[in-house]
Amino acid sequence: MTFTQQIITIAICALGTMATRFLPFIIFKSNKPTPKYIQYLGKALPAAIFGMLVVYCLKDISFQNSSGFLPEFIAIAVAVLLHLLKRQMLLSIAGSTVCYMLLVQFVF
Amino acid sequence: MSNYPPSAIPQRISVLKSAFKCAFPKTLPILAGFLFLGISYGVYMRVSGFSFLYPMLMALTIFGGSLEFVAVSLLLGAFAPLQTLVMTLIIQARHLFYGISMFEKYKGTGIKKPYLIFGMCDESFSINCSSEIPQNVDKGWFMFFVTLLNHFYWVLGATIGGILGSFISFNTDGLEFVMTALFVVIFLEQWLKEKKHYSSLIGVLCSAACLVIFGKSSFLIPTMIYIVLFLTFLKKPIEQDGGL
Numbered sequence: 225m226t227f228t229q230q231i232i233t234i235a236i237c238a239l240g241t242m243a244t245r246f247l248p249f250i251i252f253k254s255n256k257p258t259p260k261y262i263q264y265l266g267k268a269l270p271a272a273i274f275g276m277l278v279v280y281c282l283k284d285i286s287f288q289n290s291s292g293f294l295p296e297f298i299a300i301a302v303a304v305l306l307h308l309l310k311r312q313m314l315l316s317i318a319g320s321t322v323c324y325m326l327l328v329q330f331v332f
Numbered sequence: 333m334s335n336y337p338p339s340a341i342p343q344r345i346s347v348l349k350s351a352f353k354c355a356f357p358k359t360l361p362i363l364a365g366f367l368f369l370g371i372s373y374g375v376y377m378r379v380s381g382f383s384f385l386y387p388m389l390m391a392l393t394i395f396g397g398s399l400e401f402v403a404v405s406l407l408l409g410a411f412a413p414l415q416t417l418v419m420t421l422i423i424q425a426r427h428l429f430y431g432i433s434m435f436e437k438y439k440g441t442g443i444k445k446p447y448l449i450f451g452m453c454d455e456s457f458s459i460n461c462s463s464e465i466p467q468n469v470d471k472g473w474f475m476f477f478v479t480l481l482n483h484f485y486w487v488l489g490a491t492i493g494g495i496l497g498s499f500i501s502f503n504t505d506g507l508e509f510v511m512t513a514l515f516v517v518i519f520l521e522q523w524l525k526e527k528k529h530y531s532s533l534i535g536v537l538c539s540a541a542c543l544v545i546f547g548k549s550s551f552l553i554p555t556m557i558y559i560v561l562f563l564t565f566l567k568k569p570i571e572q573d574g575g576l
Contacts, residue, residue: 229411234386236413237403238393240420241427245452248431254439262432265563268531268570269433270461272559274519275535276426276552277454281512283548299509303516313521317361317513324513325506 291332299324351473358463359481362455365510366482369397370489372508377494380404384494391490395453395483399423400490425553430457437461441472451479453486455514462518528573534562 225233252258258266286292303320310316370391377387386407390400399420406416430452437460438448448460459482460475523532538558542551563570 225407225409225411230407232413233406233411233416234390234393234403236416237390237399237406237420240417241394241396241399241424242450244421244424244427245431245449247428248435249438249445249449252435254435258435262435264567264571265560266432266435268563269429269559271519271522271526271529271531272535272538272563273426273429273433274458274462274515274522275532275537276539276555276559277458277515278512278519279536279539279543279555280552281515283543283551295506296509296512299513300516303513304520307517307520313517314357314360316517317510320513320516321364321507321510324509325504328506 295324295327295332298327347470348473350468351470352477354466354469355474355477356481358459359478359485361510361514362459362482363485364507365455365514366397366485367489367492368504368507368510370486370491371493371496373397373400374490374493374495375497376401377404377490378497380408382407382494384491387490387494388487391487392483395451395486396424397453397486422550422553425556426454427452427457429556429559430461433457433461437471437475441475444472444476448475448479451483453482455511456482458515458518462521528570530566530570530573531563534559534566538562 252262282296285296299320302323303316306319307313307316370387373391374384374387377390378384382404387400390403394400394403402419402423403416406412406419431449434448434452434457438445441448452460456479459478463474463478465471465474519532523529526532539551539555542555542558545551546554
């Protein structure tokens with residue numbers, strides 16, 4: 225790949241990404257009322273998206289052996305428990321991450 | 333600034349200050365995650381033979397972690413613009429959902445809006461969409477600082493990694509879990525707030541089912557299609573009981 229071809233490849237990645245981010249804002253104009261159906265999706269989607277992002281983060285787990293999924297499952301349980309007990313976002317995130325690091329470094 | 337009367341300037345500064353003070357703590361998990369992932373990405377680029385300028389400028393212009401990792405192999409292969417475009421659109425298609433979700437929230441943000449949309453990665457979207465911003469804090473500036481800080485962390489990480497290359501070794505195995513934890517906690521917060529869990533369940537079940545059926549490299553697009561289909565078919569019950 226020549227230098228110019230590298231620049232073109234990077235530009236395509238950047239412009240393609242921008243297209244996916246800007247498209248809804250280009251299609252629906254903010255000075256006109258948003259269609260009812262899109263308003264509904266705008267409210268209903270976030271909860272589904274957060275569910276999708278959790279699964280997306282876990283896409284590499286495998287059930288072949290216990291080290292492929294147990295650290296993730298235990299650390300998520302810690303995050304949920306900590307959050308239900310204290311409801312402190314940073315504490316839940318830091319606590320479960322430290323737990324995961326200990327598990328993958330020393331246990332599994 | 334010269335268009336404002338003198339008394340308005342300190343007022344504007346205090347608006348920025350309070351927005352920054354509110355935004356910064358929310359981005360701390362992302363500071364940890366992006367420095368770690370950004371450094372890994374920079375190191376990966378460096379050991380693949382690229383100068384640190386590549387990860388730095390790619391982090392700045394693309395600002396999308398998963399695509400940037402894929403872009404390394406694209407840059408090492410033969411020149412294939414069409415394949416690059418298709419890969420980009422497939423990996424990044426989920427941003428369409430973010431745009432639809434943030435459409436109302438980004439209204440009235442003025443000149444900050446193009447940057448808010450440009451910087452709408454998974455993490456910026458998640459914080460901006462889920463945060464309850466106090467009444468006295470300017471929403472537009474809060475979302476701007478969240479986006480800007482995230483962007484800064486990512487570029488900083490990628491640049492450090494690209495400069496240091498493989499010279500650094502530190503035992504941070506498992507630190508990448510900070511991103512999973514962030515999404516789990518945001519998902520849980522959402523779950524605790526909603527009366528019925530239709531949408532959350534649709535998201536988890538569609539993703540899990542599509543992951544099993546289509547495999548991890550191609551499950552996002554079918555997941556998005558099924559989520560929209562289910563949300564559309566269940567519009568009535570969700571609107572009636574869901575408390576939207």
